[in-house]
Amino acid sequence: xxxxxxxxxxxxxxxxxxxxxxxxxxxxxxxxxxxxxxxxxxxxxxxxxxxxxxxxxxxxxxxxxxxxxxxxxxxxxxxxxxxxxxxxxxxxxxxxxxxxxxxxxxxxxxxxxxxxxxxxx
Amino acid sequence: xxxxxxxxxxxxxxxxxxxxxxxxxxxxxxxxxxxxxxxxxxxxxxxxxxxxxxxxxxxxxxxxxxxxxxxxxxxxxxxxxxxxxxxxxxxxxxxxxxxxxxxxxxx
Numbered sequence: 001x002x003x004x005x006x007x008x009x010x011x012x013x014x015x016x017x018x019x020x021x022x023x024x025x026x027x028x029x030x031x032x033x034x035x036x037x038x039x040x041x042x043x044x045x046x047x048x049x050x051x052x053x054x055x056x057x058x059x060x061x062x063x064x065x066x067x068x069x070x071x072x073x074x075x076x077x078x079x080x081x082x083x084x085x086x087x088x089x090x091x092x093x094x095x096x097x098x099x100x101x102x103x104x105x106x107x108x109x110x111x112x113x114x115x116x117x118x119x120x121x
Numbered sequence: 122x123x124x125x126x127x128x129x130x131x132x133x134x135x136x137x138x139x140x141x142x143x144x145x146x147x148x149x150x151x152x153x154x155x156x157x158x159x160x161x162x163x164x165x166x167x168x169x170x171x172x173x174x175x176x177x178x179x180x181x182x183x184x185x186x187x188x189x190x191x192x193x194x195x196x197x198x199x200x201x202x203x204x205x206x207x208x209x210x211x212x213x214x215x216x217x218x219x220x221x222x223x224x225x226x227x228x
Contacts, residue, residue, distance in 0.1 A: 035217075037165075045157075045165065045208050045219040059215045062122075095164055106212035107155045107170035114164060 002026040002110045004096050009115030016086055022079040022096030022112055030054070030074035033099040035108060036081050038092035046092070049081070053101065064090075086119045093117075123147050123211050127220035133228040140196040142223045144209035147190070153213035154192045156185055159222075160205045168207075169194065199225070 008020040036048040049060045049070045069082040093116050097108040124147040134140050152172040157165040167176045169185040182197045209220040
């Protein structure tokens with residue numbers, strides 16, 4: 001069955017860096033575009049970034065552009081999110097999600113359980 | 122960027138009620154509208170994509186409709202497991218954007 005398992009969250013001071021990982025299983029990871037979506041405590045969902053199936057295309061939300069970098073290692077079935085210059089407003093649960101490649105509608109059909117990042121001094 | 126709004130932001134309902142949630146985009150999104158359900162402490166779950174297509178395994182009491190800028194999620198007969206938050210998402214253009222959510226709780 002499809003599984004997405006995020007890790008790497010924790011408590012980090014403002015201005016520092018952290019890398020999140022998302023390990024995929026149960027499907028051919030290398031054929032799916034992947035997204036990161038975040039949710040601040042008690043708030044709604046915020047789309048963060050998408051990477052194409054081969055890593056050649058990446059699009060970022062303005063709120064993270066220039067600070068966050070998405071990447072993937074298809075040989076390891078793993079998605080990454082490198083987060084630099086972290087701010088208090090980056091505090092959130094970070095979900096990875098896959099985009100259905102067989103659909104022309106770009107919906108996110110499976111999500112991981114999320115990993116919590118807290119940015120605080 | 123396309124802005125998404127949802128109404129109401131919350132509603133109270135009883136088991137068996139018919140529930141309708143609306144979502145509006147700031148410009149036409151040509152039915153690239155998806156609905157997700159999220160329960161506390163859980164990941165979002167895809168319910169409907171392309172405005173009206175039910176995701177596999179989702180009960181038929183959920184339905185979606187709409188076109189252009191205006192979309193609706195309807196739960197025909199609310200069940201105990203349906204008390205949750207619901208989010209719309211436009212996938213018409215990048216950046217994708219979510220609505221602010223609608224929380225459905227027990228009356």
